[in-house]
Structures are given as structure tokens and as C-alpha cells.
Amino acid sequence: MKIHPIHRSELIQFVEKNSLENAFVQDSFLTQPGIEIHGIFAKDGQQKGFFFTESLPRMKFLKSVATPRNMPNCQLTYVCSAKNPAKKNSELKNVMEAISHYVESLGNSIVSVSFPETWIDFQPFVWNKFKVTTRYTYQLDLSISEEELLVNLTSERRKNITKAQNDQLTTKVIEPNSVMLEMILSTFKRQNIPVNRHIVEKILFESKKENLLATMTYDTENRPLACNFCLIDARKATYLFGGYSSEHKHEGAGALALWRSIQLAKKREVAIFDFEGSMIPQIEKYFRGFGGELVPFYRVTKSSYLVEVLLKTKERTRF
Amino acid sequence: MQIQPISINELGSLSTSSVFNSKEWISVYDEGLELLGIHNANGELIGCFYLYKRKRVKFLTQLSPPPYTPHCGLFYQNFATNPAKKHGENKKITKAISEYLQRHYKRSIVTLAFPPSLGDTQSFYWNDFKVIPNYTYQLDLAHSNQELSAQMDPKTRNLIKKAEKDGLTVEKNTDMNLVKSIVMQTMNRKGVTVNESILNNILFRFANETNSFSFVVKQDTQVLAITFCVMDNQKCYYLLGGYNKGNSHASAGPLGVYQSIRFAKQNGISIFDFEGSMIPNVESYFRSFGGKLIPYSTINKAPFVIESLLKLSMKQQF
Numbered sequence: 109m110k111i112h113p114i115h116r117s118e119l120i121q122f123v124e125k126n127s128l129e130n131a132f133v134q135d136s137f138l139t140q141p142g143i144e145i146h147g148i149f150a151k152d153g154q155q156k157g158f159f160f161t162e163s164l165p166r167m168k169f170l171k172s173v174a175t176p177r178n179m180p181n182c183q184l185t186y187v188c189s190a191k192n193p194a195k196k197n198s199e200l201k202n203v204m205e206a207i208s209h210y211v212e213s214l215g216n217s218i219v220s221v222s223f224p225e226t227w228i229d230f231q232p233f234v235w236n237k238f239k240v241t242t243r244y245t246y247q248l249d250l251s252i253s254e255e256e257l258l259v260n261l262t263s264e265r266r267k268n269i270t271k272a273q274n275d276q277l278t279t280k281v282i283e284p285n286s287v288m289l290e291m292i293l294s295t296f297k298r299q300n301i302p303v304n305r306h307i308v309e310k311i312l313f314e315s316k317k318e319n320l321l322a323t324m325t326y327d328t329e330n331r332p333l334a335c336n337f338c339l340i341d342a343r344k345a346t347y348l349f350g351g352y353s354s355e356h357k358h359e360g361a362g363a364l365a366l367w368r369s370i371q372l373a374k375k376r377e378v379a380i381f382d383f384e385g386s387m388i389p390q391i392e393k394y395f396r397g398f399g400g401e402l403v404p405f406y407r408v409t410k411s412s413y414l415v416e417v418l419l420k421t422k423e424r425t426r427f
Numbered sequence: 428m429q430i431q432p433i434s435i436n437e438l439g440s441l442s443t444s445s446v447f448n449s450k451e452w453i454s455v456y457d458e459g460l461e462l463l464g465i466h467n468a469n470g471e472l473i474g475c476f477y478l479y480k481r482k483r484v485k486f487l488t489q490l491s492p493p494p495y496t497p498h499c500g501l502f503y504q505n506f507a508t509n510p511a512k513k514h515g516e517n518k519k520i521t522k523a524i525s526e527y528l529q530r531h532y533k534r535s536i537v538t539l540a541f542p543p544s545l546g547d548t549q550s551f552y553w554n555d556f557k558v559i560p561n562y563t564y565q566l567d568l569a570h571s572n573q574e575l576s577a578q579m580d581p582k583t584r585n586l587i588k589k590a591e592k593d594g595l596t597v598e599k600n601t602d603m604n605l606v607k608s609i610v611m612q613t614m615n616r617k618g619v620t621v622n623e624s625i626l627n628n629i630l631f632r633f634a635n636e637t638n639s640f641s642f643v644v645k646q647d648t649q650v651l652a653i654t655f656c657v658m659d660n661q662k663c664y665y666l667l668g669g670y671n672k673g674n675s676h677a678s679a680g681p682l683g684v685y686q687s688i689r690f691a692k693q694n695g696i697s698i699f700d701f702e703g704s705m706i707p708n709v710e711s712y713f714r715s716f717g718g719k720l721i722p723y724s725t726i727n728k729a730p731f732v733i734e735s736l737l738k739l740s741m742k743q744q745f
Contacts (some may be wrong), residue, residue, distance in 0.1 A: 151583040184437055192578065193718075193719070194580035194583070194714055201714075209735050228722050231705070231707075234559075234705070234743045235707055237742045240743070241557060242552075242560055259509075260511065262509065349507045379633055389553060397511055399510045399511045400510070402547050404722075410742075412738065413738065413742070416738060418733070420735065424734075425552050425555055425556070
């Protein structure tokens with residue numbers, strides 16, 4: 109198994125050849141500065157998969173190979189040939205082993221990459237002295253009826269939505285616009301989460317329309333209150349950004365926008381609605397209220413001993 | 428939610444069916460085990476888990492699962508039906524455990540494993556524990572014998588066929604001295620320290636026809652390999668195994684394991700668990716039986732300086 113950087117055109121060719129659906133495989137994500145595309149190849153040279161990383165500076169003097177910003181994970185995709193369960197486990201283990209050596213060989217001082225929740229075998233990383241840590245996201249199974257989805261909400265979240273509806277708030281499907289952009293950016297700012305305006309702009313305005321799901325909640329005077337932006341493909345809708353107006357507030361506006369997105373994703377016959385990571389306590393509690401399943405995914409981390417001890421002072425759960 | 432030490436007799440009020448939560452199993456540990464109860468707001472006992480304490484470099488205590496037990500035996504009843512409420516309850520319990528560990532064992536090394544059924548470890552993460560997956564392989568015994576055989580790596584399947592051709596036999600074993608002898612030999616060869624007193628308790632005090640079984644593989648009258656499994660109504664755990672180096676045969680181990688799998692299936696057990704597979708050679712052997720890789724969570728934490736020191740030899744854990 110071999111891994112090496114590939115060009116965007118090679119990736120697109122591979123995705124089309126294998127009829128793979130992934131909303132993150134598009135120019136609005138792949139042309140962001142620092143994004144690197146890596147191809148996975150079998151011994152005979154045939155491409156079998158891909159994943160993405162981003163090179164990012166850390167603490168001014170360090171460089172890291174990381175999960176691309178605004179992607180929940182590295183989007184590792186692999187077309188497995190084995191059918192026999194034991195052989196399949198072995199083939200997937202070989203993929204992970206190859207990736208563990210490859211990311212280390214990229215020469216960055218820190219490796220910190222998250223993987224899709226469908227990948228569970230990280231033993232080759234453990235054996236290669238990576239730290240593998242568990243992270244979580246909430247996912248809603250959209251195969252159940254809308255009534256069941258509603259029943260699964262917490263009473264608090266249901267009250268939020270009912271109050272918004274009783275107060276005659278409306279939610280519209282919109283095309284991302286500058287109001288949405290400013291709402292998202294100011295929400296990040298209020299939460300002290302650093303964000304790159306250019307990247308958010310690119311995702312909002314340059315993503316393919318068929319992959320977008322954007323909703324905005326308005327009050328009775330048609331003033332925008334809260335918004336929701338999701339990326340959608342044939343399998344999954346992924347919540348990416350949300351925001352609310354600091355000027356005109358309503359406790360149910362955000363929940364209504366999100367609930368509308370869930371309803372729309374279901375209408376498009378998508379199997380899963382993914383809340384895209386829920387590791388911050390307040391955010392986790394908010395997303396938990398929508399009644400999804402807590403789904404683990406894994407992050408691998410490695411650096412030199414001294415750098416790890418240094419970083420441990422700040423991020424003990426990671427280093 | 429409150430965590431408090433409980434006596435072994437209090438376990439009777441819990442509806443756990445796991446062999447690792449049975450009085451008989453917990454009694455295997457004469458010392459070092461702290462049995463803890465999880466009590467709800469009304470003071471009712473709704474769950475349990477245990478900690479095993481070992482001394483490390485004279486002045487440090489390490490908390491871990493007891494030897495020969497794959498995890499800390501966490502069990503609790505969650506009566507919530509609404510998914511969000513259920514998650515809320517799970518979080519309350521893990522938060523209580525996490526706070527108990529912080530309060531009572533702040534200066535200890537914590538390396539605790541939880542059963543695969545624990546799906547939510549965020550409370551530990553939020554309390555600065557490192558949450559790291561470990562793995563086991565599990566076989567779903569709902570499959571037919573033919574399907575179980577087809578799932579195996581062809582090499583392992585061929586080894587089992589070869590065992591039959593070479594005249595190897597496999598039979599039920601009730602001689603626990605034989606299990607002990609072969610297991611001790613195997614562990615010594617691998618340089619693994621054996622807690623003989625606990626091993627004795629498992630083989631000679633705990634083991635009976637209802638909770639465990641053993642198979643021996645022979646060629647003529649020579650003992651080649653042995654297996655020892657413990658079980659409850661749902662799962663069978665491959666706990667101990669070994670082979671006789673003086674009379675080795677590549678097919679003996681696979682034949683013993685395969686017979687153990689078939690026996691578990693015959694006894695109506697749904698899952699055969701290989702009970703942890705984190706050592707590369709052992710993992711590849713277990714993988715060849717075609718089971719599903721199942722992650723389970725471990726939590727790891729020690730005082731900062733100790734963690735930094737442990738990182739020198741166990742970077743993947745600290």
C-alpha cells in the first residue's frame with residue numbers, strides 16, 4: 109500500500125469512477141489554502157482511496173498536519189476489495205498502518221487528524237505510538253418518521269420550537285447571503301472561537317447549490333433572527349455553521365432553523381443528520397436536545413516528546 | 428448520583444447478568460479490589476463498578492481493571508426512554524464516576540477500562556482524562572457453523588483442517604491443574620508476570636460447569652494446547668490459553684479455539700469474545716477467526732509530572 113499527494117483532478121476522477129458521494133469533495137473546500145489531497149494506492153498502482161489534511165502553523169514556531177478546518181474529519185475514503193471478514197479487517201488495518209507511517213513522514217512537528225466515524229480500527233496508530241483519543245458527534249437517524257423525531261426531542265427543545273411557532277416566527281430556505289455570513293461570523297466572535305472569514309465566505313458562496321441546505325428564521329416583521337448552514341450529499345446532512353442575531357433575539361429561533369434543516373434533510377431522503385462534533389459542553393447539551401445518537405469518532409495525535417509535554421500544559425486530553 | 432463503596436452481598440439487588448459482576452467472580456480477588464455502588468438521588472443502588480489497586484514504584488497507586496478481567500465491571504440501569512434523557516442519565520453517571528476518581532485518587536495513576544457497552548465518555552474528557560480506545564474481537568454466534576468457518580482467514584481454516592488430518596483430537600477438560608500448568612508455561616515464555624494466587628482462585632475456586640469450560644488438544648496422549656473460557660448467559664470470554672512448547676503443532680491452538688467457539692454456540696451463547704486484542708501477535712491471531720473488531724474505552728490520567736514521565740515509555744497512553 110502506497111500513499112502520496114495527488115492533484116484535485118485525480119481525486120475527482122477517482123470519485124466519479126467509483127460513484128462516491130461526498131459533499132466535501134468540491135472546490136469550495138479543496139482550493140482552500142493549505143489543503144493537501146493524499147491518494148491511497150494498492151501495490152499494483154491502482155488508486156483505492158483518499159484523505160485530506162491541512163498544514164497549519166502552531167504556536168508560531170511549530171507546523172502541524174491537521175484535519176482541514178471546517179471539515180469534521182479527514183474524509184478518509186477507501187474502496188475495500190476483500191469480502192471475507194478476516195481479510196477485510198486485515199486490508200483496513202493495512203490502510204491505517206500505511207497512513208500512520210505516511211502522516212509521520214510528512215515532516216511536520218505535530219500530527220493531529222480526525223477520522224470519519226465509520227473507521228474504528230486505530231490499532232496500527234497505537235502500535236506506532238500515536239495517541240488515539242475518542243471524540244463524539246450526535247447523529248439523527250432520518251429513517252424514522254417526523255413524528256418520532258419530534259418525540260425524541262427533549263421537552264426543552266420542543267418548547268423552544270413550539271414557542272417560536274406560536275410567536276409566528278417563520279423559517280425560509282435561502283441562498284447563503286451576506287446577512288447569514290455576518291450572523292455566523294459574529295456568533296463565532298461572541299463564543300471566542302477564532303475563524304477565518306475568507307474560508308467561511310468560500311464555503312457559503314462557492315459550494316455547489318445541490319450540496320447546500322441553508323435556513324433562516326425571521327420574526328413577524330421579517331427581521332432575520334437565526335440561521336443554519338448544512339452541507340448535504342446522498343448519505344448525510346452535516347451541520348456546519350449556525351448563528352443568531354445579537355440585535356433581535358428569540359429563544360426558539362435557532363432551534364426552529366435547525367429543526368427545519370432536519371425536516372428538509374429528511375425530505376431529501378438522506379439517511380443521517382450529523383451535528384458535526386459535540387465536544388464543547390454547552391454545544392453538546394444543546395445538540396443532545398435534538399435526540400440523536402452519540403457517535404464516537406477518533407483523532408490521532410503525535411509529536412516529539414518535548415513538544416507533547418509542552419502542549420500537554422494546554423491540552424491535556426489531547427497530548 | 429452518588430458513588431459509595433458497597434459490600435459484595437449488595438450486588439444481589441442489581442439485575443446484572445455479566446459473569447464479571449457475579450459475586451463468585453468478584454470473590455476471586457482477595458485483596459486490592461474496591462467495589463463501588465452507583466446510587467441515584469433517592470439513594471437506591473442502580474449500578475456498580477470496581478477498581479483494582481496496585482502499588483507502583485513504592486509510593487504510587489495505580490487503579491486499573493483487576494487481572495484477568497477485561498474492564499472495571501461497570502453496570503447500571505438507565506430507565507429513561509427518551510434518547511436525549513437517556514444520554515443525560517448516562518452523563519450523570521459518568522460524571523459521578525469521574526468526580527469520585529478525582530476526589531479520592533487525584534494522586535494516583537488511573538488506567539481504567541470500561542465495557543464496550545459504555546458509549547459515552549465525555550464526562551471523563553471534560554475532567555481532563557485521556558479517553559483512548561482499546562479493542563477486542565467478538566464473534567456473533569447467531570451464524571451457522573458453516574458461516575463461522577467461512578468468515579475465518581483461509582490460513583486458519585486450513586490449519587484446523589490440517590489438525591484433523593494429522594490426527595489431533597480435542598476434548599473437554601476438567602483438570603484445572605493442567606490448565607494452570609500450560610498457562611503458566613506460556614506466560615513465562617512470553618515474559619508475562621502471572622498473579623498465581625488470583626489464577627488459582629479462578630481455576631480452583633470460581634470455575635464450575637455453569638460458568639466456564641476448558642478444552643484440551645492432544646496428539647495421541649500428548650497435550651498440545653489448552654483453552655479456558657468463562658461465560659454468562661450471553662457471552663463467552665476466551666480468558667486463558669496456552670500451548671505446550673515441547674509438543675507444539677501449528678494447528679493445535681486454532682483447533683482448541685474453534686472447538687471453544689462451537690461449544691459456546693451449542694450452549695446458546697450469542698457472542699464469543701476474545702477478551703482484548705492489543706498485542707500485535709495476539710491481535711493478528713484473533714483477527715484470523717473473522718470476528719468484528721469492537722472498541723471499548725479506557726481512561727487515563729496521572730499527576731502532570733507522573734504523566735510526563737510515563738509518556739517516555741507509554742506515549743500512546745499518556
